[in-house]
Each structure stands twice: as structure tokens, then as C-alpha cells.
Amino acid sequence: MISYNPKDWITFIFHFHKADTFRKLIPMMIFIGFYSATIAYLEIEYWDLPDDSHVKNISIMHGMLGFVISLLLVFRTNTAYDRWWEGRKMWGGLVNSSRNLAIKLSVILKEESDRAYFRKTIPSFASILNKHLKDDDTAKQLFEDDHLSIDNHKHKPNQVAKIVFQKINDLYLANKITGDQLIILNHEIQSFTEICGACERIKNTPIPYSYSAFLKKFIFFYVMTLPFGYVFNLGYYVIPVVIFIFYVLASLELIAEEIEDPFGDDANDLPTTKMAENIKRHVEELL
Template sequence: MINYNPKEWFTFIFRLHKADTFRQLIPMLFSISIYVGIVAYLEIEFFQLGDDSHLKNITIMHGMLGFVISLLLVFRTNTAYERWWEGRKLFGSLTNNSRNLAIKLSAILPVENGTLRKEFRQLIIEYTFALKRHLRGHQRNSENFSSEITVAEGSHKPNHIAFLLFKKVHQLHEDKILSGEQLLFLNNELSSFTEICGACERIKNTPIPFSYSVFIKKFIFFYVMTLPFGYVFTLGYLSIPIVVFVFYVLASLELIAEEIENPFGIDANDLPLNQICKNIQKNIQDIL
């Protein structure tokens, strides 16, 4: 995720960064400028269409369709941002619940039992990093511990760690270290790990419906491809930069929505999961 100062907006106009859609669209912008130039040349120089041509009325259609496409793109970007923000809220809940569980365990567990505290500390921290790696589609060894929590290839590591947490707490209850009331006292935080994981998986595994995404792309393409046929009559060769700019705006909105609809990846605008996990690690180490 890119950190920036929103008050320095003037510098954004002249600075290109890795998340800028202009870089991704350069080949398409170049191709469309050539296409519009060819259409303008044919209409002006070759066919020499006059003011009596019916093609000039195509701008009326563009005026009506422009309102429709703006509504579609607003809905598209809002839906993608809601998914991004929900993902951020879920990892915020993971941070709070991890802290709460650590605070409760710190108050309940005997201070002299450093081994038990260390085991819980490792499990809680490892769960956050395991969830991050699970959402990004890989389960390599943790980058944080020398004593690894290993699972079989293809297994659900966050579920395994949640099971180990439940098992250890239940064993403490069996050993009379935790009372029944204390077991219930810890249950909400323990259950929240799996609930947060399931909610994150729902976002990751349920993209925007394919037909909706394809329709918007086709709509943008045909809308832009037909723009020069009408605007050449009034703008001439100036229609080249104008049509290219219209395509840049519409396509950029679609690209931004595609990038943020899965907030758990490694793109420039995705959530800073590495930093969130390291913050949780620091907090849990301080508490336990």
C-alpha cells in the first residue's frame, strides 16, 4: 500500500508511480490515438463528409450512453472499495482480538510459567502471518519463528493453528489451570480467528460476477470506438486527444476497481498486510 500525504495533491499531477494506471494503458492509448487519427483522416480528407451527414447525430447517442456508463462505473468502483474497506476492517478486528486474547492470557496465566506464555505468544503471532500467506495463495514457512508450525502440503494452516490454540486452552482447563468461567472468558477471541478467516476467504474467493465485468469492458470499448465518428465533424483532428483522454478516464476507473476488489494481494493499492502482521507481532510480544 502506498503511503502519501493527501494535502500535497498538486505533486500527484506530475508524478508517476507504480500504481498509476497511465503506465498500464500506454499501449492502448497509443493504439486508440492511431485509430482516431485514421477515422478523422478518412472523414475529413477522403470521404469529405459534409454537415448533411447523419453521422454527426451520433453524438446524441453518446450523450445518453455517457450517463449510463457513468452509473455503471460508479457502482463498480463503490463495490470494489467496499470489499477493500471490509478487508481492512477484518484485519483491524484481527489486531484487536489478538491483543484482547493476549491481555486476558497475560492476566490469567502464572507469571512464572514463561514456557506457556511463549507457546501462546508464538501461536497468536503465527496465526496472523499464516492467514496473510493463506490469503495470498501460499503457505511457505513463517518468516518469524525458528520453531515452525508445520502442516501437510495443501492443508489449511490458519485452521490448524486455531485448533492448536483451542486444544491448548482446553488442556489448561483439564489441568485445572483455567476454570470454566475463564474458559468462557477466552472463547469469543478464540472463535473470532476462524470467523475473520472465513470472512476474508469470502472476499478473496468471490470476485465480481464475470458477466458484469465483461459487459463493462465491452461497453467502454464500443463507446470509445464510436466516439470519433461523431466528434470529428465539430472537433476535427482535436478529437484524437479528446477521445484518448475519455478512454483513459473510463479504463482507469475499471483498472482501479479490478485492483482493489481483492485487497489481500501485493499490488500497490492492496492492504499493507505485512505491516499489520508486524504490528500485531510487536503488540503480542509486549503483552506476553
């Protein structure tokens, strides 16, 4: 995730970050520029269309469709940002649940071996979930103990949550914690799987294909028809104007594509790796 000062306007205007949409759109912008130049040359020099040509009225269509495309892009970016923000809230909840579980166990548990066990397992859930959402391979074994191995062919976060609850249940059977304490600890463990499920819902449910494909086609054909009508008013200046309009519309779509999956490795995705490291550090401090 990019760290920046939101009050530094000069940096925003004149600095191009590697994740900036301008870099990604350069090839397409060059194509749009050549295309617009070709249409402008044909209309002005070759076809020699009169000022009262019906082609000039195409700009009326652009005025009507401009409102429609703006509504579609607003809905697209808002939906993508809602997914990004919900992912952030889920990971914020995971941080709080990990801390609360560590705080309660630090008071309840008296033996160092039990505290050391949870000192490793609680942060492991965040680390495994982070890799699970990024589709990265995880180690088959969490610790040095053979009986704590993780099966890569099964749901990894669920296995870690099960290991944590199994240990707490064993402590209850060994009379190291009471029934009331077991109920208190159960809430945090249950929240682990709820957060995992919510993150998987975001990860595995993209924007419907038909909507995304339609919007891309709409932007493309809208921009490709712009030179025909505006050549009459702008002449060859239509070239930079059309390129700029394409840059604005396509950039909004690219930004929405990037943030709709907040658990990837893009520059604006959530810093889940850093958050998992913070959970590990905080749990180790508490236990």
C-alpha cells in the same frame, strides 16, 4: 499500500507512481490515438462527408449512453471499494482480537512456558492467514516442536486456530484456568476463524464475470465510436479528446480491478504483512 499526504496536490498532479493507471494504459492509448487519427482523416479528407450527414448524429447516442456508463462505473468502483474496506475492517478486528487474547492470557497464565507458547502461536495465525490469502507457500512447521507441524495440504489458518484452542483446553484440564476463564478466552479464538472466513469470502468471490466483461466491452465500443460523430465539431482535435475520454473511463475500471482483491501484492492493496508484524510485536510486548 502507498503512503501519501492527502493534502499535497502538487505531488498528485505531477508525480506518476508506478501503480498509476497512465503507465498501464499507454499501449492502448497509442492505439486509440492512431485509430482516431485514421477515422478523422477518412472523414475529413477521403470521404468528404457533408455537415448534414447522418454520421454527425452519432454524438446523440454518446450523450445518452454517457449517463448509463457513468452509473455502471460508479457501481463498479463503489462495490470494489466496499470489498477493500471490509477487508481492512476484518484485519482491524484480527489485530484487536489478538491483543485482547494476549492481554487476558498475560493476566491468567503464571508459568513462563505457557506464556512463551502463546507468544508464538497468536502472531502465527495472522502470519499464516496473510500467506494463505496471498496463496503463498507456508512452512510445514511453526516451531521447533515436531508435534506442532502444519500440513500444507489442509487449511492452514484452521490448524493454527485449533492448536491455540487445544492448548487452552489442555490448560483447563490441568486446572490452570477455570471454566469461566475458558468461556472468556473462547470469544477471541472463535473470532479468528470468523475473520478468516470473511476474508476468504472476499478473496474467493470476485465480481461476476458477465458484469465485468460487459463493462469492458461497453467502454471499448463506446470509445471506438466517438471519433465518427465528433470529427465534425473538433476536426483533428478529436484525437486527444478521445484518448483522454478513454483514459478516464479505463482508469476507473483498472482502479476497481486493483482494489476489489485487497489481499494481493498490488501497490494499493492492504498492508497485511505489516499488520501481521505489528500483531507479533504487540503480543510479544504483552506476553
